[in-house]
Structures are given as C-alpha cells and as structure tokens.
Amino acid sequence: MLAQLMLIEAALEQAIGPSAPNAPRPRSVQIDGQALQALDTAAALALVMKIKTITATGPISATGMQPAHEGVLKLVLQRMPELQISPPAPALAWRAQIGASAFSLAQMLRSHVSFLGRVAEAAWQTARRPHTLRVHELIAQLGQTGVSAIPVVALVTFLIGVVFAYLLGLQAEQYGANIFVVDGVALGMTREFSPLLVATIMAGRSGAAFTAQLGTMRLTEETDAIRTLGLSAEQVLVLPRVFALMITLPLLVFVGDVAGLSGALVIANTMLDLTPAGFIDRLHAALDPRHILIGLGKSPVFALFIAVIGCRMGMDVARDTRSIGIHTTSTVVQAIVAVIILDAIFAIVCQELGW
Amino acid sequence: MSVVIEVRNLTTRFGRQVIHDRLNLQIRKGELVALIGGSGTGKSVLVREIIGLQRPTAGDVEVLGTPMWSAAESALASVRRRIGMMFQDGALFSSLTVAQNVAAVLDENIELSPALRDALVQWRLLLAGLPADAAHKMPSQLSGGMRKRAALARAIALEPEILFLDEPTSGLDPITARAFDALLTFLNRDLGITVLLVTHDLDTLLGIAQRVVVLGEGRVIADGSIEQITAVQHPWIQSYFRSRMLLPTRGT
Numbered sequence: 001m002l003a004q005l006m007l008i009e010a011a012l013e014q015a016i017g018p019s020a021p022n023a024p025r026p027r028s029v030q031i032d033g034q035a036l037q038a039l040d041t042a043a044a045l046a047l048v049m050k051i052k053t054i055t056a057t058g059p060i061s062a063t064g065m066q067p068a069h070e071g072v073l074k075l076v077l078q079r080m081p082e083l084q085i086s087p088p089a090p091a092l093a094w095r096a097q098i099g100a101s102a103f104s105l106a107q108m109l110r111s112h113v114s115f116l117g118r119v120a121e122a123a124w125q126t127a128r129r130p131h132t133l134r135v136h137e138l139i140a141q142l143g144q145t146g147v148s149a150i151p152v153v154a155l156v157t158f159l160i161g162v163v164f165a166y167l168l169g170l171q172a173e174q175y176g177a178n179i180f181v182v183d184g185v186a187l188g189m190t191r192e193f194s195p196l197l198v199a200t201i202m203a204g205r206s207g208a209a210f211t212a213q214l215g216t217m218r219l220t221e222e223t224d225a226i227r228t229l230g231l232s233a234e235q236v237l238v239l240p241r242v243f244a245l246m247i248t249l250p251l252l253v254f255v256g257d258v259a260g261l262s263g264a265l266v267i268a269n270t271m272l273d274l275t276p277a278g279f280i281d282r283l284h285a286a287l288d289p290r291h292i293l294i295g296l297g298k299s300p301v302f303a304l305f306i307a308v309i310g311c312r313m314g315m316d317v318a319r320d321t322r323s324i325g326i327h328t329t330s331t332v333v334q335a336i337v338a339v340i341i342l343d344a345i346f347a348i349v350c351q352e353l354g355w
Numbered sequence: 356m357s358v359v360i361e362v363r364n365l366t367t368r369f370g371r372q373v374i375h376d377r378l379n380l381q382i383r384k385g386e387l388v389a390l391i392g393g394s395g396t397g398k399s400v401l402v403r404e405i406i407g408l409q410r411p412t413a414g415d416v417e418v419l420g421t422p423m424w425s426a427a428e429s430a431l432a433s434v435r436r437r438i439g440m441m442f443q444d445g446a447l448f449s450s451l452t453v454a455q456n457v458a459a460v461l462d463e464n465i466e467l468s469p470a471l472r473d474a475l476v477q478w479r480l481l482l483a484g485l486p487a488d489a490a491h492k493m494p495s496q497l498s499g500g501m502r503k504r505a506a507l508a509r510a511i512a513l514e515p516e517i518l519f520l521d522e523p524t525s526g527l528d529p530i531t532a533r534a535f536d537a538l539l540t541f542l543n544r545d546l547g548i549t550v551l552l553v554t555h556d557l558d559t560l561l562g563i564a565q566r567v568v569v570l571g572e573g574r575v576i577a578d579g580s581i582e583q584i585t586a587v588q589h590p591w592i593q594s595y596f597r598s599r600m601l602l603p604t605r606g607t
Contacts, residue, residue, distance in 0.1 A: 009467060
C-alpha cells in the first residue's frame with residue numbers, strides 16, 4: 001500500500017499545487033471521501049500535510065468516508081500537532097574537527113600509557129607469584145598466535161625472499177657479481193624484512209583478534225564478570241596474550257628468516273646459476289650471526305606493542321557492536337604504525353652503536 | 356475474516372531433535388495473537404519460518420497468500436514489504452541514528468520528497484511513543500525500553516499488514532511493558548494491523564491477547580481465548596497459569 005505513496009504525493013501535488021503567495025487561503029477544508037478505497041496513516045499524513053500548506057489553521061473535515069478511513073484521518077489530525085521535526089545536530093566545522101581529533105588522539109595515547117602501567121603491574125604480581133599465571137590460556141594463545149600462523153608467515157616471507165633475490169640478481173648479474181646476492185638477501189631478510197613483515201602480519205592477525213575477542217567479551221559483560229569475581233582482567237585476559245605473542249613472534253621471525261633465505265636459494269639456483277651448496281657456503285661466510293640476533297631481538301618489543309594495543313583497544317570497546325569494528329580497524333593501523341616507528345628507532349640506535 | 360497466515364503440516368528438525376511435528380496454524384486478518392510455550396518449543400523458530408528467514412524441514416507456510424518457501428524472489432520481496440518484524444533485542448543498525456534506522460527502510464522502498472519523508476519518519480517515531488529528541492540518538496545511547504520502541508518504529512515504517520514481535524516486553528519494567536502493550540493494542544485496533552507476538556509475559560497475555568496459541572510437543576496444544584486456554588487440562592498450561600495464581604492478590 002505504501003509503495004503507492006509516491007504516486008499519491010505526485011497526484012496531491014498536481015491537485016493542490018504550490019499555492020501562490022497572494023492566493024486567498026480557505027478558512028476550512030472538506031474532504032470528499034466517497035470514492036476512497038484505502039487509506040493508511042502515511043497517505044493521510046501526506047494529504048493533511050499538503051492541505052496545511054494552503055490553509056494555515058482552518059479545520060479539516062471529511063464527508064462520505066468509510067468509518068475505518070475516517071478513524072485513520074481522525075487519528076492523524078489528532079496526533080499531528082505532536083509532530084516535531086528537529087534537524088540533526090550540525091556537524092562540527094573543520095577546525096573544530098581537527099581539534100577534536102587531536103584531543104581524542106592525545107587522550108588515547110595517555111590511556112595507552114596507563115594501560116601499559118596496569119599490565120606491568122599485573123606482570124609484576126605474576127612474577128612474584130608465578131602460580132597465578134594462567135597456563136591454559138597462555139598455551140591456547142601460543143597455539144592461536146604461533147602454531148597456526150606458521151603457514152602464512154612462511155609463505156609470505158618465502159615469496160619476499162624470491163622477489164628480493166630476483167631484484168638484486170638483476171642488478172648483480174650486470175657486474176658478474178652473482179654471488180653477492182647472497183650477502184644482500186641474508187643481511188636484508190634477517191635484520192629487517194623478516195621481523196618487519198612478520199610483525200605486520202601478526203598485527204593484522206593477532207592484534208585484530210585480541211581486540212575482537214576482548215571487545216566481544218566486553219559486550220557480553222564477561223570482563224565485568226571477571227572483575228566482580230575479584231580477579232583482574234589484566235591478569236586473566238591480557239597477560240597471557242601479551243606473553244604468548246612475545247614468545248611466538250621471535251619464533252615466527254626465525255621461521256621467516258629460514259623461509260626467506262630458502263626463497264632466495266631457489267631463485268639463485270634457477271636464475272643466477274648459484275648451486276644450493278654454493279649459496280649455503282657463501283651464507284656461512286657472509287651472514288654475521290649478529291644480524292640474526294638483532295632481527296630476533298627486536299621482535300619481542302614489536303610483540304609487546306602489538307599485544308598491548310590489541311588488548312587495550314579491546315577493553316575499550318563501548319557497549320555496541322559498531323564499536324568493535326571501529327576498534328579492530330584502529331588496532332591494526334596503530335600496531336603497524338607502532339612497529340614501523342619502533343623499527344626506525346632500532347635502526348638508528350644500532351647504527352649509532354655500530355652494530 | 357480472511358486468513359493472512361497459513362501454516363500447514365510444518366515440520367522442523369535440528370539433527371535428531373524434532374522441534375515442530377506437522378504443526379498447523381491459521382491466523383486471520385485483524386487478530387492479535389500471542390504465541391506461548393515452554394523454552395525450546397520453537398516459538399521463535401516458528402516465527403522465523405513464517406517470515407522466511409529459516410527454512411522448515413517440511414511443510415508449507417503461506418503469508419498473505421504467497422507460499423514463503425516456493426515463491427519467486429520478487430514475490431517474496433513484495434510480501435516482505437507488507438510485513439514487519441521486531442526482533443528480541445531490537446536489532447537496530449548500530450551505525451545509524453534512530454531516525455536513520457526508520458528512514459533506511461523507507462528509502463529502500465519508496466522515493467519521497469524530503470519533507471514528507473522526514474515527517475513520515477517522525478510520525479512513525481511518534482506512533483511508537485518515542486520523544487522527538489530521541490530521533491537523532493544512536494541506538495547505544497537509548498535505554499532498553501526506548502530501544503524496543505525504536506525497533507517497533509522501524510518495524511511499522513512501511514505500515515505493514517502483519518506485525519511479528521519476538522518477546523516485545525522482555526527486559527522491560529512492568530510500567531514500560533504495559534505501555535508497550537497499549538501501543539500494540541492501538542496498532543491492532545486503530546490501524547488494523549494483524550499482530551503475532553511471541554511472549555513469556557503473563558500480563559501481556561491477560562491484558563491484550565485476543566487469542567492465545569500454545570506450542571508444545573512439536574504442535575499446537577491449545578488455541579483459543581484466554582478463558583478457553585486456562586480450561587485446557589494440560590500439565591504445562593496448568594502450571595503456567597498457576598505460577599501467577601500463587602502470587603498474593605490484593606483488592607477486588
């Protein structure tokens with residue numbers, strides 16, 4: 001029935017039309033409803049609204065209507081005065097928007113720091129009383145963040161190893177310096193690419209998962225239940241996740257090192273005429289273990305930031321479903337930015353220390 | 356009175372568990388029917404099967420003369436425009452304001468001038484008993500009772516011929532719940548909307564239901580006015596109504 005409303009509206013427009021400013025306004029309006037076959041409140045509302053545009057205050061009455069239709073019209077006329085259309089609150093001006101975003105960013109960073117403090121406090125408590133560590137949860141998280149991430153990590157780093165060796169090979173071939181491809185790939189993969197790539201994958205995979213898990217628990221009041229049971233949500237939910245990621249990320253970076261170098265080995269064999277034996281021989285000579293250690297050493301720091309941001313954003317979810325999506329997106333963005341900033345800091349520090 | 360909902364030999368099984376066993380039900384135009392039954396008797400499932408959200412294992416459902424499980428998608432779409440459903444927790448779109456929730460339904464189906472559209476949105480909110488300042492709030496900013504009203508406003512946005520409600524008064528305080536009952540009576544009596552509601556609320560049942568359908572053992576175990584139902588000798592029905600009689604009554 002409502003589907004015809006646009007036809008009704010157009011017909012009303014034609015029948016009553018826009019009133020000229022000086023046209024005499026009728027004092028009262030009478031509707032002849034004899035031919036009326038159906039009337040719902042939406043159509044009655046459209047009719048009354050249109051009539052109101054030509055008569056300011058005059059009474060509206062009807063003749064010849066069926067009782068049901070008359071009831072609908074009466075209802076609309078009776079409730080119409082209550083109808084208030086308030087415009088939505090105006091959007092902020094662009095300067096105010098910038099200010100508001102800056103404030104909320106500052107507030108978020110501040111609360112990150114205080115959350116980090118709470119996690120550190122919980123970690124200290126756990127260190128003093130190791131039996132309070134949730135071993136089951138930790139093991140479950142190790143499985144989710146570590147074991148099940150191995151395939152995707154290995155695949156991505158293997159392919160990057162292939163691409164990287166191929167690009168270096170194209171350049172090195174011109175100088176007949178094929179063997180130095182190994183130097184470049186070994187240094188690049190172990191020290192920078194593998195930690196950075198794996199941390200980015202884990203920011204998207206585990207960081208987002210932490211936010212979604214804890215956010216859903218906030219929504220169903222599970223985190224509140226944990227608090228009312230006298231437990232600390234940080235200890236029960238956050239610490240196992242932070243520890244798990246700090247343990248698994250270095251291991252996954254090592255997987256990435258191996259897979260990346262394997263990718264390079266495959267492409268070196270087929271494109272650069274470097275035998276696998278020759279590749280590994282050169283690897284022994286060229287790759288200083290210090291590069292591997294620096295790559296592995298910075299990954300727990302990446303893990304700490306990813307896990308804390310993920311958990312923090314999860315615990316901050318408001319009581320509506322939309323906020324989980326917003327927070328999860330924010331987690332991934334923040335975690336990746338944090339990883340890249342940290343990596344830059346590591347690069348500068350290592351450079352200055354001559355590592 | 357013409358039949359608007361016809362359920363014939365409906366069977367629903369989840370694995371080995373039989374929910375409905377050749378269930379039959381007819382609802383006529385203009386009725387206000389309450390569907391009751393113990394937990395797990397498939398009240399909500401029945402409603403979902405009637406409105407075409409969940410496919411029954413066997414049997415037919417006809418709504419407004421359209422077979423819901425064999426009609427073409429275009430026929431189903433036009434039936435869906437003529438029915439409204441209010442979900443238990445409202446199921447309001449959380450990224451839209453209350454007014455936008457109602458407007459979304461209108462915009463998907465009809466093209467109106469902005470003035471009439473805004474007036475119509477506000478009119479629906481008014482009919483559902485929401486104050487004007489609630490229009491631009493997000494669903495998460497509303498109380499439980501307000502959220503139910505907003506959900507009702509969205510369900511009646513297209514002025515449906517049949518309105519389905521899943522536990523409309525659950526989680527509301529008695530005062531708000533009775534106001535909601537009055538609202539349903541108004542929609543049924545004054546706007547002529549056929550109402551089918553699933554409820555656990557005895558006050559709703561005693562207050563507004565013209566007809567009560569009791570589900571149990573996979574079928575309809577009783578169907579009729581409240582007086583007829585209370586007279587049925589069935590253990591579940593008897594204990595259901597006795598749970599209220601145990602309460603001390605004052606006055607009259």
